[in-house]
Amino acid sequence: MRKLKFLNTLAVLIGLIWSFSSVAQVKYCNLSSINEELAKRKEAEQSIRKEVIPAVQEHNKTGKGILKVIRLANKMNKIDEDNQKYLDKLIGKCGWDDNLNAESHRTIFLIIDHGDKDFINRYIDLVKVKAEAGVLESDDYPTVLDRKLMYDDNPQLFGTQTFSYIDDTGDNNYVWPIADPDNLKARRDSVGLPTMEEYFRIAMEEFNIKMVWDKSLTIEKALEMNN
Incomplete structure (x- = not known):
């Protein structure tokens, strides 16, 4: 009998725990x-x-x-x-x-x-x-994809990622190497990204950041510069 009462009490406690847990999760997942x-x-x-x-x-x-x-x-x-x-x-x-x-x-x-x-x-x-x-x-996924490619030491696809480097002209943001640059504009157009020229203009006018796109830049050189 005592064992049965204990099991009944345990069942009630478990039920209460689940109840409180469900209430807490509903509150946590409230959209507002x-x-x-x-x-x-x-x-x-x-x-x-x-x-x-x-x-x-x-x-x-x-x-x-x-x-x-x-x-x-x-x-x-x-x-x-x-x-x-x-x-x-x-x-x-x-x-x-x-x-x-x-x-x-x-x-x-x-x-x-x-x-x-x-x-x-x-x-x-x-x-x-x-x-x-x-x-x-539409350009959010390409942005994250480019960052992943850069982190993996690979060329990016959409030209969204840059790194800071001080060269002879001062502190500049160099564009991370881009795969198939000849078709870059078409890829950017397909996801609603502005042209690289417009991208550079916005960076300078709104953030005072000078952008440099050296199309001959290799992954090896970029890694050395960004070390």
Whole structure:
């Protein structure tokens, strides 16, 4: 009899645990809550980048402010790592719901795009699915694909990835080597990316970043420059 009562009590406790777990998951997967959380995370990750970019440019120009650059870079890395942990948990529990708002979809893309090689590999197929479904912009998957190719030490396809290098003319952003450059414009057109010339103009006018596309640049040389 005592054993039966114990089993009954255990069954009730297990039922309560499952009940609380289900309530917690429903609350965690609430679309409004996710939208609010992702909005905060986007603000944080974009704000720190607005501080990092000019700090790096100033250091490269004057040689001063290295401690500021290190401090900001560490802060940015911590924000990115925290966002990646959040996204792992979110997708693991709730998936990537198509009914999130456009800003949330954009934030998820940014978190993935700013991840390391392993993180991108984990989600690149899902980015492709969402881009093909129209949940993401048509150029989002090519951007992540280019980054993956660069991380794998391979030529990119769409010309979206660059790296910083100080040459005789100063601090420039060099385009990572591109496969089949003769057909680059057609590939960019197919996913709604602007021409490389327009891309360079936007980078200079909006971000004061000078772009360099050396079509003779090899992977080996790019790796040496980017080391």
